[in-house]
Amino acid sequence: MAEYLDALTYIVSSPTNLFFIVFSVIWGIAFGSVPGLTGIVGVALLIPFTYAFESEQSLLLLGGVYVGATFGGSISAILFNTPGSPEAACTALDGYPMAKRGEAGKALGIALASSAIGGIFGTLVLMLLAPPMAQLALEFGPPEYFALAVLGISAIASIGGGSVLKGLTAGLIGLGIATVGLDPITGMGRYTFGNNMLLTGISFVPVIIGTFALAEVLTRVGEGNKSSTAITDVSTKLPSRKEMKDSTGTLARSSVIGAIIGALPGVGATTASFISYSEAVRWSRHPEKFGTGVPEGIAAPESANNSAVGGSMIPLLALGIPGSATTAVMLGGLTVHGIIPGPLLMEQNTRLVYSVFIAMMLANVLMLAFGVRAARYFALILTVPYAYVGPAIIVMCMTGVYGLNGNMVDIGVMLAFGVVGVLLRVMKYPVASFIIGLVLGPIAEKSLRQGLMIADHSYLEFAARPITATLLLLSLASLLYGFYGQYKLARDRRKDGPLADTAD
Amino acid sequence: MTFHSIIKPTAIAALLGSSMIAAPALAQDDYPSRSVEVVHQYGPGGGTDRFVRAVAQPFEEITGESMVSISVQGGGGIPAVVNFTQRPADGHSLMAISPAQIIAHVQGRIDMADFKPLARVQYDQALIWVPADSEFETIDQFVQHAKDNPGDLKIALSGAAGFDEITVGLFGLEADAEFVTVPFSSSEMVSNTLGGQVDAMFEEYGPARGLYDSGDMRPLVVFSEERLPVLEDVPTATEKGWDVTLGRWRAFAMQAEDSEENAEALYADIEEAVAAESYKKFEEQNALQYRSELLGPDEFQTFIEGEIETYTTVLRELGYIE
Numbered sequence: 001m002a003e004y005l006d007a008l009t010y011i012v013s014s015p016t017n018l019f020f021i022v023f024s025v026i027w028g029i030a031f032g033s034v035p036g037l038t039g040i041v042g043v044a045l046l047i048p049f050t051y052a053f054e055s056e057q058s059l060l061l062l063g064g065v066y067v068g069a070t071f072g073g074s075i076s077a078i079l080f081n082t083p084g085s086p087e088a089a090c091t092a093l094d095g096y097p098m099a100k101r102g103e104a105g106k107a108l109g110i111a112l113a114s115s116a117i118g119g120i121f122g123t124l125v126l127m128l129l130a131p132p133m134a135q136l137a138l139e140f141g142p143p144e145y146f147a148l149a150v151l152g153i154s155a156i157a158s159i160g161g162g163s164v165l166k167g168l169t170a171g172l173i174g175l176g177i178a179t180v181g182l183d184p185i186t187g188m189g190r191y192t193f194g195n196n197m198l199l200t201g202i203s204f205v206p207v208i209i210g211t212f213a214l215a216e217v218l219t220r221v222g223e224g225n226k227s228s229t230a231i232t233d234v235s236t237k238l239p240s241r242k243e244m245k246d247s248t249g250t251l252a253r254s255s256v257i258g259a260i261i262g263a264l265p266g267v268g269a270t271t272a273s274f275i276s277y278s279e280a281v282r283w284s285r286h287p288e289k290f291g292t293g294v295p296e297g298i299a300a301p302e303s304a305n306n307s308a309v310g311g312s313m314i315p316l317l318a319l320g321i322p323g324s325a326t327t328a329v330m331l332g333g334l335t336v337h338g339i340i341p342g343p344l345l346m347e348q349n350t351r352l353v354y355s356v357f358i359a360m361m362l363a364n365v366l367m368l369a370f371g372v373r374a375a376r377y378f379a380l381i382l383t384v385p386y387a388y389v390g391p392a393i394i395v396m397c398m399t400g401v402y403g404l405n406g407n408m409v410d411i412g413v414m415l416a417f418g419v420v421g422v423l424l425r426v427m428k429y430p431v432a433s434f435i436i437g438l439v440l441g442p443i444a445e446k447s448l449r450q451g452l453m454i455a456d457h458s459y460l461e462f463a464a465r466p467i468t469a470t471l472l473l474l475s476l477a478s479l480l481y482g483f484y485g486q487y488k489l490a491r492d493r494r495k496d497g498p499l500a501d502t503a504d
Numbered sequence: 505m506t507f508h509s510i511i512k513p514t515a516i517a518a519l520l521g522s523s524m525i526a527a528p529a530l531a532q533d534d535y536p537s538r539s540v541e542v543v544h545q546y547g548p549g550g551g552t553d554r555f556v557r558a559v560a561q562p563f564e565e566i567t568g569e570s571m572v573s574i575s576v577q578g579g580g581g582i583p584a585v586v587n588f589t590q591r592p593a594d595g596h597s598l599m600a601i602s603p604a605q606i607i608a609h610v611q612g613r614i615d616m617a618d619f620k621p622l623a624r625v626q627y628d629q630a631l632i633w634v635p636a637d638s639e640f641e642t643i644d645q646f647v648q649h650a651k652d653n654p655g656d657l658k659i660a661l662s663g664a665a666g667f668d669e670i671t672v673g674l675f676g677l678e679a680d681a682e683f684v685t686v687p688f689s690s691s692e693m694v695s696n697t698l699g700g701q702v703d704a705m706f707e708e709y710g711p712a713r714g715l716y717d718s719g720d721m722r723p724l725v726v727f728s729e730e731r732l733p734v735l736e737d738v739p740t741a742t743e744k745g746w747d748v749t750l751g752r753w754r755a756f757a758m759q760a761e762d763s764e765e766n767a768e769a770l771y772a773d774i775e776e777a778v779a780a781e782s783y784k785k786f787e788e789q790n791a792l793q794y795r796s797e798l799l800g801p802d803e804f805q806t807f808i809e810g811e812i813e814t815y816t817t818v819l820r821e822l823g824y825i826e
Contacts, residue, residue, distance in 0.1 A: 040548060043548075044548040044549070047548075047557070048557065048560075048561075051561065137695060137699075138695055138698050138699030138700075139699060140695075140699070141696055141699060141701035142696070142701065181578075181579065182578075182579065182580055182664070183664065184664055184687070185664055185687060186664060186665060187580060187663075187664035187665025187666065187669075187687075188665070196579070196582045196586075196613065197579065197582065197583055197586060198579075199578070199579035199580050199582050199583070200577075200578035200579035200582075200583050201578065201579070203578070264695075265689070265691035265692050265694070265695045266688075266689050266691055266692040266695075315691070315695065319694070319695070319698065320714045320715070321691045321694050321695055322549070322691050323691070325547065325548075325549075328547065328548070328549040328550070328691070329547075329548045329549035330549070331549055332548065332549030332550070332553060332554050332557075333549070335554065335789060335790070336554075336557075336558075336786070338785075338789055340713055340714045340717065340789070341711075341714045342713065342714015342715050342716075342717055342718050342720075343714065343715065343718035343720055344714060344717055344718045345714065405575075405576055405577060405578065405583070406543075406574065406576045406583075406587045407576065407578075407579075407583045407587070409583075450686050450687075450688065453658065453684055453686050454658050454684075454686060454701060454702060456655070
């Protein structure tokens with residue numbers, strides 16, 4: 001308790017500290033919401049600036065940016081189907097359809113409330129359970145990562161909006177595309193057709209920008225001027241208590257998943273949001289409605305990715321290992337201040353650690369206030385005719401995608417996947433399955449191969465670990481249950497006569 | 505849409521370069537006249553990014569111009585080199601190079617002739633670390649176990665088929681022992697070693713120092729010519745009769761077409777920046793002071809030639825190249 005008091009006194013005693021927290025949340029939301037400017041860029045740009053301040057102050061600043069940026073991405077995802085950051089890609093799946101239905105305000109409200117709940121949960125876990133959680137994370141070796149990825153991937157069949165075949169196909173295409181580039185173990189090129197620039201692989205950000213944003217603009221342009229599709233209601237409404245109550249299960253489940261996945265080194269908010277989306281579909285009573293704009297489809301990824309923020313600070317502070325790309329940048333910033341990352345960091349820098357706890361808590365609360373405001377400003381763009389907004393989105397996407405890595409191939413990938421995105425939509429293949437395959441495929445592949453190397457290529461030794469076996473059995477049960485559901489559906493349809501079949 | 509193979513941009517850069525060669529001579533007193541961008545293949549927050557930023561801080565005070573770290577990640581470093589060679593050779597674009605470029609050159613993926621060596625600043629040394637509860641107290645026990653049980657010991661390292669894997673591979677050859685190397689990202693490498701999923705890891709002293717201080721990891725051997733003053737009990741591989749002293753170095757290179765005048769001017773600035781107190785402090789914090797001797801353009805060129813020779817031999821022995 002004394003540590004908290006000391007840290008609180010430290011924060012409150014200086015107006016600079018309070019200003020930093022406020023500023024960082026706004027800065028974070030801004031960077032999160034613009035495609036191509038992710039939270040990592042937001043944090044990296046501030047690092048040189050932090051040289052001039054104390055280490056506590058620099059971490060207050062960076063922590064706040066991290067919190068804000070993770071929510072910020074959902075604004076553009078919901079309003080323009082343009083995920084501002086990778087971790088918000090999942091939010092677009094249901095957020096944008098809801099906005100298109102004329103309920104943009106509601107969608108933003110759900111995203112904001114879920115972000116705050118997830119964020120506060122993640123921070124609480126960080127404050128209360130950091131050492132045991134860090135130990136839990138160390139139990140996760142490659143086999144556990146593999147099983148986790150498989151669990152997420154096993155949901156691709158159920159996301160098909162009713163069609164197992166389409167869900168599986170789209171998911172497998174995603175898995176296939178993920179294999180382009182450097183082999184994660186041997187370092188050799190795969191499917192690069194002699195083009196060395198393709199060694200980078202088909203990167204995730206250009207693909208999501210292409211399949212979501214570009215495909216949306218192309219579709220809108222193809223539809224012509226239909227005012228009915230214009231998003232009108234944009235006043236952000238936080239969900240009512242009853243609506244929140246309906247999502248309690250989803251919020252609780254996703255927040256827990258987010259905190260755990262966040263704490264695992266090497267995987268972060270993006271993985272957390274997709275796995276919790278898969279789980280939301282799996283546990284839902286109406287899985288076929290996902291992708292059409294259901295509240296749980298927004299609540300799950302947003303609570304998970306914000307909870308992962310607190311989670312990814314756990315290995316950073318408890319072990320000195322960054323749990324995500326953003327925390328890796330933070331760590332770099334800390335070493336400039338002479339802080340040696342390692343298990344002693346928490347003991348040796350009590351005030352620093354507790355100030356971050358408090359700052360992240362404050363940042364999550366502030367996010368609620370600023371989020372409403374930021375969404376309102378962004379919504380003003382919607383009053384501009386789409387003839388101007390559409391091309392502007394394309395320009396933003398192109399510069400953003402190029403700016404991320406200075407690689408021209410990424411622009412090509414984005415353009416190609418714009419067309420893929422349109423095709424997937426026209427042929428009614430679920431984009432969600434495709435993206436899940438793309439995100440989780442590389443994790444599954446890499447960890448399977450690492451795990452087998454460690455287990456001397458014995459599949460039994462690989463799978464006979466408590467966490468791995470449990471997760472794999474769960475995936476198997478879920479797959480069987482899914483197929484049984486399909487079988488029952490088909491049987492019932494046959495009983496009802498051939499007419500019911502055409503109703504789709 | 506067609507994309508340039510890696511050869512073409514080089515040709516373009518050569519063309520651009522020849523047309524620009526006259527320009528810098530005019531602005532001699534004024535060089536550098538705008539911010540100097542340093543391209544590299546690693547992520548923000550990594551060792552190379554921090555290296556550039558640490559030099560940048562005093563560099564800005566000395567020249568009045570900023571030095572910016574540009575991260576072009578992925579693809580085994582090829583996109584970073586392409587990005588670099590496509591820039592105009594006007595002295596304002598540098599690349600932070602390391603053994604990764606030498607390895608890519610030996611594998612025929614890039615050409616070191618595209619670079620004009622400017623300054624080698626850091627020369628790090630790596631160690632083999634085992635978790636605190638490991639059964640191995642000394643490197644001899646470790647190697648003996650590997651000899652008795654070929655392939656039983658798993659060593660985690662960061663990155664596939666790169667500097668780490670080559671150094672550990674050479675160690676295996678020299679010690680006549682078979683290790684299995686498992687590539688991870690650098691954070692997963694640490695968590696898998698701490699969690700006991702693998703037997704050991706390969707890492708430099710700086711990043712692993714926190715784990716040593718807390719007693720969570722124990723170093724067994726250092727790959728350097730001399731023992732580290734801070735780890736006096738840890739033997740070098742050379743003492744044990746295994747000739748492995750490869751180390752990760754970090755350096756600046758200009759484009760091959762950049763002018764000599766600019767190279768000299770910039771080297772003088774870097775020399776001053778590296779001698780600055782803030783950089784010295786950084787060097788010490790990261791435990792880089794032990795064999796980091798600053799090499800100027802000519803010495804660095806000789807050093808690179810030696811490295812190419814060394815890595816060609818090692819890569820051939822390990823079967824990476826014919």
